[in-house]
Amino acid sequence: MSEPVLEIRNLRIAFPTLRGSLEVVRGLDLTLGRERLGIVGESGSGKSLTGRAIMGLVPPPGRVSVDRMSFMGEDISRLAPADFVRLRGRRISMVLQDPKFSLNPVMKVGRQIEETYHLHVGGGRRQAYARTLEVLAAVKIRDPEAVYHLYPHQLSGGMGQRVMIAMMLIPEPQLLIADEPTSALDVTIQLQVLAILEDLVRERGMSLIFISHDLGLVASFCDRVLIMYAGKVVESCLASELDRVQHPYARGLLSSVPRLGDDRPELPTLERDAEWAQ
Amino acid sequence: MVLNGGRGGGHHRLLVSGVAYELLRFAAMLALTLLGLIFITFLIGRVVPIDPVLAVVGDRASAETYARVREELGIDLPIHQQFWLYLGKVVQGDFGTSVITSQTVLHDLRQYFPATLELATAATLIGVLAGVPMGVIAATHRGRWIDHVTRIVGLVGYSMPVFWMGMVGLLVLYSWLDLVSGPGRLDIAYDGLVEPVTGLLTVDSALSGDWDVFRNALSHLVLPAGLLGYLTLAYISRMTRSFMLGQLNQEYILTARAKGVPERRVVWRHALGNIMVPLITVIALSYASLLEGAVLTETVFAWPGLGLYITRSLFNADMNAVLGGTLLIGAIFVCLNVFCDMLYRLLDPRART
Incomplete structure (x- = not known):
């Protein structure tokens, strides 16, 4: 592997508050090759914001500073908002958590997928339509022509998330950031959607950043895992070696995962140590 | 399924x-x-x-x-x-005879209502065409100077009494600068030159190609319509701003940005498309209240509209005229409501089921 797909050095994201600036991500380093990287952490650990920072989508008044952020060798740390648009969707894309809220309620889903295609690939109406049906079929939608004309509120959660994936993958980006893509779905549907995501990522040789709070899911789905706590990466390891992590927070997390066949009267709770947040 | x-x-x-x-x-x-x-x-x-x-x-x-x-x-x-x-x-369309005009009420309404319709429509057009973009821009530039400017413009709009602004407007623009025409709908010299078709003088004169009359009617219309339009704008821009702010931090907006939609399209297509239902409600309500006749404005500008007609009838205990006018306003309200309902269904798929 020659050049990393994404390289981040010392990413910091801060929000101004009444009592001074609050740093939510505090010096994050990340190197991503052609792989599936999981980022795990609890709510507020800064994992979602990290994903947004890569796309230049940290909501105001958040402030991002980074020593180095490069994507496929191109420095994107000082990119103007207008230039980020060029990158978004076309080369880096993002799947959000809940299709109930992340699809435009007043646009037919087919049109929403087509919009992405038009923006990045161009081509005529007919071509875009044909391609949209193809990509709907690729995410295992059984009747693409009917689904094309539906509105988001007419879809089930699983279908919505597949539409979302189709919409984000149609211009064939090189990096996909999936921010809790299955947390809003039923467990059985989760696995279907993950399988589709896995197939597509593998087929197209895409890199994936998979943000989740579900350790088990990340361990089985990703090649490598970062564990974040209070805005920092506290542990980085191969997914297969997750059992052998050192950091007490990561250990604590692992030991709180319930296992079938365990003979434990009570799940241990995580004892936090103020030192972890230093 | x-x-x-x-x-x-x-x-x-x-x-x-x-x-x-x-x-x-x-x-x-x-x-x-x-x-x-x-x-x-x-x-x-x-x-x-x-x-x-x-x-x-x-x-x-x-x-x-x-x-x-x-x-x-x-x-x-x-x-x-x-x-x-x-x-x-x-x-059968018989509302009786008006005591003060000794015409049938229907005949009167046909005379007075178009004046109100013309004024209200012009004002609403101004309010919507300027107010909606202002509200959108204020929302996307929240907290910046342009937001403050629209806030102040809006505040002035609904805190100044309309009759006062009307009189100042007449004094400055008509009396001093002579940029617009004074009270009434037309100069007397132009009265009765155009065959009434719709009763809207600007439309009728344009239809018959009588551009002198058109210019005169327009120069009479511009001040009262601008004034009421300003009030409408003040209201609509504030409402649009708050509707837009509600939409702009929704997830689907993040989705649109993440898939590379240019910011202008995110705002004007994705977000604006989602506030149509409340926005139309607000516009329709303000239009309906203008159609009732803006009594103060009509008085200041001697505009022979519905508000003036009904008020005068009330003062003279002309019950046939009052009832006819009230019925007309009620009918307008109902029709506007039905029209809005249809628009909702057209614009928001969630309202169709």
């Missing part, structure tokens, strides 16, 4: 019968509402402590005249019979 409804011919048949059903429902609703409206206005007209006979015959009429008119008006009859009589006439 939703998918079953979305396939081939069945889908279309469903849609067509759906439309017919909707139209029927709307027609029924319209008829019922109007009937109720007639009933209530009729009752109000009978309950108010105004002697309709006296209003017709005057203070000095003899007892015989009084009795004769009383019989003619049908006041002796029991109230339900009176109502049926009134209803029967209204259905």
Whole structure:
């Protein structure tokens, strides 16, 4: 592997508050090759914001500073908002958590997928339509022509998330950031959607950043895992070696995962140590 | 399962019968509402402590005249019979005769309502065309100077009394600068030159190609319409701003940005497309209230509109005219509501089911 797909050095994201600036991500380093990287952490650990920072989508008044952020060798740390648009969707894309809220309620889903295609690939109406049906079929939608004309509120959660994936993958980006893509779905549907995501990522040789709070899911789905706590990466390891992590927070997390066949009267709770947040 | 409804011919048949059903429902609703409206206005007209006979015959009429008119008006009859009589006439478009103009009320309304319609429509156009973009821009530039400017413009808009702004406007723009024409709808020299078709002077003169009249009517219209338009704008821009702020931090907006939609399209297509229902409601309400006749504005500008007509009729106990005018306003409200309902269905797929 020659050049990393994404390289981040010392990413910091801060929000101004009444009592001074609050740093939510505090010096994050990340190197991503052609792989599936999981980022795990609890709510507020800064994992979602990290994903947004890569796309230049940290909501105001958040402030991002980074020593180095490069994507496929191109420095994107000082990119103007207008230039980020060029990158978004076309080369880096993002799947959000809940299709109930992340699809435009007043646009037919087919049109929403087509919009992405038009923006990045161009081509005529007919071509875009044909391609949209193809990509709907690729995410295992059984009747693409009917689904094309539906509105988001007419879809089930699983279908919505597949539409979302189709919409984000149609211009064939090189990096996909999936921010809790299955947390809003039923467990059985989760696995279907993950399988589709896995197939597509593998087929197209895409890199994936998979943000989740579900350790088990990340361990089985990703090649490598970062564990974040209070805005920092506290542990980085191969997914297969997750059992052998050192950091007490990561250990604590692992030991709180319930296992079938365990003979434990009570799940241990995580004892936090103020030192972890230093 | 939703998918079953979305396939081939069945889908279309469903849609067509759906439309017919909707139209029927709307027609029924319209008829019922109007009937109720007639009933209530009729009752109000009978309950108010105004002697309709006296209003017709005057203070000095003899007892015989009084009795004769009383019989003619049908006041002796029991109230339900009176109502049926009134209803029967209204259905035929007969609202009775106005005491003060001694014309039929229908004739009067045909004269006065177009003036109000013209003013209200022009004002609403100004308010929407300027107010919606202002609100959108204020929302996207929240907290920056342009947001503050629109806030102040809006604040001035609804804190200044309209009659005061009207008089200042007339003083400065008409009296001093002579940029616009004064009170009324037309200069006397142009009166009656154009055959009334719609009753809207600007439209009629444009239709007949009478551009002198058109220019004159426009220069009369521009100040009152601009003034009411400014009030409308103040309201609509504030509402648009708050609707937009509600949408701009929704997830689907993040999605649109993440898939590379340019910011302008994110705002004007994705976000604006989602505030259509509340926005239309606000616009329709403000339009309806303008159609009632802006009494103060009409007074300041001697604009012969509905507000002026109804107010004057009220002061003169001209009950036929008051009832006719009230009925017209009610009918406008109902029709606007029905129209909005249809628009909602058109613009928001969630309202269709």
